[in-house]
Each structure stands twice: as structure tokens, then as C-alpha cells.
């Protein structure tokens with residue numbers, strides 16, 4: 001298992017050790033003890049899966065405390081450009097984002113701690129995206145920031161993605177009051 005640093009504290013990518021043989025491959029997508037040793041000390045209480053065709057953007061999403069979610073995200077089939085934005089007020093990288101391709105070939109897993117807005121763009125049809133969450137779904141605590149916010153400035157490489165109705169009207173970063181305070185509640 002290798003760790004890829006992102007330049008944003010707490011956010012990193014895990015490259016699991018993959019065992020390939022004549023039958024196919026095998027890898028540990030989650031191991032409580034090993035992931036604990038690299039700093040993922042949370043308990044995971046919900047697993048999610050979404051399927052999207054190419055050109056879909058989902059995001060940028062988070063849940064407000066006390067239902068903030070850390071997410072361990074990966075692609076099972078297909079490929080995405082995965083993005084996490086630091087929304088921890090007082091963080092040295094507040095408002096900065098990290099983008100990384102997660103694909104069925106690279107097996108990369110991204111750890112997104114509480115205090116980040118998360119989103120992804122699917123790069124291929126029939127992309128299966130799976131993630132573990134440290135809190136359960138609380139629709140009343142859901143928050144979002146506009147996917148193409150000019151201040152955050154993510155280069156998604158597409159103009160007109162397929163978006164949910166909710167994501168089309170998400171607030172801009174300039175109108176956004178983050179509920180996360182670095183070192184306090186995240």
C-alpha cells in the first residue's frame with residue numbers, strides 16, 4: 001500500500017497492493033487495522049454506490065456537523081476525475097481543491113476527511129463509483145457548492161455536464177458560510 005500526498009492536510013490517495021494472477025486480481029479495498037495505521041481512525045457506517053455515464057458531474061457535496069462525513073471513495077468500473085475542496089475555515093488550504101483520476105485500472109482510493117466538499121466527473125460510460133462513509137445520510141444536513149464555481153476554479157474539462165436539479169442551483173462559494181472550523185469540528 002502506497003500513499004500519495006495531495007498538498008492538503010488530511011487528504012490523501014491510497015494505492016493498494018494488487019495481486020494479479022491467471023484468474024484476475026485481488027486487493028484489499030478496506031482493512032480497518034491497516035487504514036487506522038495511516039490515520040483513518042473513523043468508523044464507517046454506510047456504503048454507497050452510484051452508476052453514471054460519461055459526462056456526469058455529481059457534486060460538490062458535504063454534510064454539515066454533527067453529521068459530517070469522511071468518505072473513502074473509489075471506482076469499481078470505469079473512471080472518474082475525483083475532486084475534494086477544503087472547506088475548513090482557518091485551514092491553510094481553505095478553498096483549495098485537489099483533483100485525481102480514480103480508474104478501474106489504477107485501483108486508487110481517495111480518503112476525504114470531514115471538512116471537504118466532494119464531487120466527481122465520470123470519464124466513461126457505465127462508471128460504478130463506491131464509497132464508505134463515516135456518518136449516515138441526513139438529507140436535512142446536506143450542503144453543496146456549485147460544481148463550476150469560478151472562485152474555486154476546478155478545470156472539469158467540460159461545459160455542459162449532466163447534473164442533478166439540486167446541483168444546478170447549488171450556492172456559489174462567495175455566498176457560502178462553511179460550518180467547518182479547522183481543528184475544532186473537523
Ligand SMILES: Cc1cn([C@H]2C[C@H](O)[C@@H](COP(=O)(O)OP(=O)(O)O[C@H]3O[C@@H](C)C(=O)[C@@H](O)[C@H]3O)O2)c(=O)[nH]c1=O
Nearest residue numbers: 048050058059060061062071118119120136137164166
Ligand atoms: C447521498 C444519498 C442519497 N440518497 C438518495 C437521495 C436521492 O433520492 C438519491 C440520489 O441522491 P443524490 O442526488 O444526492 O446523489 P449524488 O449526487 O450521487 O450524491 C452523492 O454525491 C457524491 C459526490 C458524494 O460525495 C456523496 O456524499 C453524495 O452527496 O439517493 C440516499 O438515499 N442516501 C444517501 O446517502
